[in-house]
Amino acid sequence: xxxxxxxxxxxxxxxxxxxxxKSAQRIAFHILTTQSFDTTRLAELLAEVRxxxxxxSICGNVAEQDTCSICRDPRRSQTVxxxxxxxxxxxxxxxxxxxxxxxxxxxxxxxxxxxxGPDNLRxxxxxxxxxxxxxxxxxxxxxxxxxxxxxxxxxxxxxxQPGLRVTRLASGLPVGGDLEYxxxxxxxxxxxxxxxxxx
Amino acid sequence: MIVAHLSxxxxxxxxxxxxxxxAGPNVLVGSNGQGKTNLVEAIGYLAxxxxxxxxxxxxxxxxxxxxxIVRARLQHAGREMLLEAQLNRSGANRAQVNRxxxxxxxxxxxxxxxxxxxxxxxxxxxxPSGRRRFLDQLLVQLSPRLAGVxxxxxxxxxQRNSLLKSARAARVSExxxxxxxxxxxxxxxxxxxxxxxxxxxxxxxxxxxxxxxERIAGPDHAAELAxxxxxxxxxxxxxxxxxxxxxxxxxxxxxxxxxxxxxxxxRRAELDRGITLVGPHRDDLHLVLNALPARxxxxxxxxxxxxLALKLAxxxxxxxxxxxxDPVVVLDDVFAELDESRRAQLAHAVGxxxxxxxxxxxxxxxxxxxTGRTVRIVAGRIAxxxx
Numbered sequence: 001x002x003x004x005x006x007x008x009x010x011x012x013x014x015x016x017x018x019x020x021x022k023s024a025q026r027i028a029f030h031i032l033t034t035q036s037f038d039t040t041r042l043a044e045l046l047a048e049v050r051x052x053x054x055x056x057s058i059c060g061n062v063a064e065q066d067t068c069s070i071c072r073d074p075r076r077s078q079t080v081x082x083x084x085x086x087x088x089x090x091x092x093x094x095x096x097x098x099x100x101x102x103x104x105x106x107x108x109x110x111x112x113x114x115x116x117g118p119d120n121l122r123x124x125x126x127x128x129x130x131x132x133x134x135x136x137x138x139x140x141x142x143x144x145x146x147x148x149x150x151x152x153x154x155x156x157x158x159x160x161q162p163g164l165r166v167t168r169l170a171s172g173l174p175v176g177g178d179l180e181y182x183x184x185x186x187x188x189x190x191x192x193x194x195x196x197x198x199x
Numbered sequence: 200m201i202v203a204h205l206s207x208x209x210x211x212x213x214x215x216x217x218x219x220x221x222a223g224p225n226v227l228v229g230s231n232g233q234g235k236t237n238l239v240e241a242i243g244y245l246a247x248x249x250x251x252x253x254x255x256x257x258x259x260x261x262x263x264x265x266x267x268i269v270r271a272r273l274q275h276a277g278r279e280m281l282l283e284a285q286l287n288r289s290g291a292n293r294a295q296v297n298r299x300x301x302x303x304x305x306x307x308x309x310x311x312x313x314x315x316x317x318x319x320x321x322x323x324x325x326x327p328s329g330r331r332r333f334l335d336q337l338l339v340q341l342s343p344r345l346a347g348v349x350x351x352x353x354x355x356x357x358q359r360n361s362l363l364k365s366a367r368a369a370r371v372s373e374x375x376x377x378x379x380x381x382x383x384x385x386x387x388x389x390x391x392x393x394x395x396x397x398x399x400x401x402x403x404x405x406x407x408x409x410x411x412x413e414r415i416a417g418p419d420h421a422a423e424l425a426x427x428x429x430x431x432x433x434x435x436x437x438x439x440x441x442x443x444x445x446x447x448x449x450x451x452x453x454x455x456x457x458x459x460x461x462x463x464x465x466r467r468a469e470l471d472r473g474i475t476l477v478g479p480h481r482d483d484l485h486l487v488l489n490a491l492p493a494r495x496x497x498x499x500x501x502x503x504x505x506x507l508a509l510k511l512a513x514x515x516x517x518x519x520x521x522x523x524x525d526p527v528v529v530l531d532d533v534f535a536e537l538d539e540s541r542r543a544q545l546a547h548a549v550g551x552x553x554x555x556x557x558x559x560x561x562x563x564x565x566x567x568x569x570t571g572r573t574v575r576i577v578a579g580r581i582a583x584x585x586x
Contacts, residue, residue, distance in 0.1 A: 112365065118377070146385065147358070150382060184343055
């Protein structure tokens with residue numbers, strides 16, 4: 001335990017996700033003792049971030065304007081929407097540079113234990129986006145865990161309408177990895193999802 | 200497979216311990232409270248990632264320490280393998296296989312053990328949860344993948360129970376309750392897989408149990424077991440005093456259909472009570488001795504023999520099906536409880552396993568054919584006996 005404000009700072013860092021007590025202490029002392037560290041800049045950013053950042057009125061991604069840069073980009077395909085749980089999943093998929101369609105951020109996954117039901121997620125907005133039939137495919141990219149799969153099932157039922165193709169991301173082996181290192185669940189899934197190879 | 204060497208650091212009462220073990224029978228002798236069981240508990244921990252005595256890991260770490268280490272050198276088919284588990288009071292546990300970082304859940308793949316201890320009487324006399332744990336632990340030893348299915352089922356169950364509870368408290372909107380069907384579907388998916396796997400296991404276990412019981416108690420005793428499925432309307436926790444009839448050992452051709460129907464049946468009751476009423480978490484393994492339910496009818500000695508038969512049967516099944524050879528058979532303080540003839544039968548039944556580890560307070564309780572190698576334990580210290 002440290003005195004007063006130092007301990008308060010450590011406690012506050014420790015409340016952040018992914019930061020344990022030791023990391024919290026290290027960050028606090030770094031800030032305290034490193035002269036070149038610009039605390040004012042960090043303080044300003046922290047104060048402004050919630051004011052400045054908004055969520056895209058169309059897809060729910062983080063944005064600095066009313067809509068995000070992806071939704072504003074005319075070069076992107078308007079016929080495919082990829083549904084993800086969080087904005088950070090958008091960033092992950094964007095890194096692949098393989099997907100050129102639009103996104104829809106749900107804001108989480110169905111989880112009654114955390115009090116998250118359909119009303120807390122952006123399902124209605126998604127259905128509205130599909131109303132004019134421009135979109136022909138919805139890719140469900142929720143996490144492959146219990147809550148993500150439940151959300152995917154819910155979506156599949158919700159989006160069951162003629163003329164709309166609903167797909168789910170494949171689960172399987174990591175590329176560049178060795179078969180022997182894959183865990184049984186992943187390997188089992190990969191077996192289930194095997195494909196015929198064309199000669 | 201045998202454990203050739205076991206080392207412990209800050210595990211239970213051991214600050215540090217080194218124990219060499221040999222193939223065949225090994226006897227750990229010491230007065231009560233000296234730490235015999237702690238040694239075999241450590242072997243059990245590597246094989247099951249749990250203890251047969253406590254549910255959490257915290258009690259396994261020596262008082263005042265933050266980390267306990269269990270290390271075992273195994274031998275199987277001329278190969279050696281080094282397993283290590285590090286139990287942390289705060290933070291996740293770690294594991295190593297041959298000095299390379301691994302996940303704790305990888306450990307049980309390399310080591311199998313079957314431990315029989317006085318606590319196992321509860322398998323026969325205790326609550327259904329103990330029998331479910333027995334089945335599930337064996338399932339995971341035989342097919343590690345199922346650990347994931349069991350964990351997922353448990354997650355779905357907790358989510359679904361939360362939903363039912365909040366529905367009961369009427370804090371929930373109409374649309375939220377509509378997601379109950381989604382959770383039903385996942386419950387049925389994982390639950391049916393568990394039911395199928397348990398059913399299959401019971402079928403494979405049955406002949407071994409009958410044989411083991413006969414071996415211990417002599418012929419003209421019939422030990423039977425059957426899975427009682429809550430989705431077929433059998434509610435073991437509610438049968439009260441009335442003796443349950445031996446459930447037809449029905450594996451519904453379509454478990455999924457039966458599960459869905461059962462959920463539809465209990466929907467009202469589930470909403471009233473706020474919990475999930477049917478599924479593998481409410482099933483029981485029904486034990487029958489000479490056509491009477493063992494729970495409530497079997498004598499103390501018979502219950503003991505039945506529990507022992509279940510453990511011997513799992514050892515036999517592991518021996519027959521596991522790629523890593525014989526499981527290490529551990530008999531923790533059991534000879535004191537048995538009469539002369541049953542001691543001899545038990546010695547005979549385990550005599551041909553690759554490795555048997557026995558703990559006893561009094562060496563004389565152990566049949567002489569099992570006293571090859573003896574180690575004395577005094578106050579957390581290990582002294583070779585040189586025999």
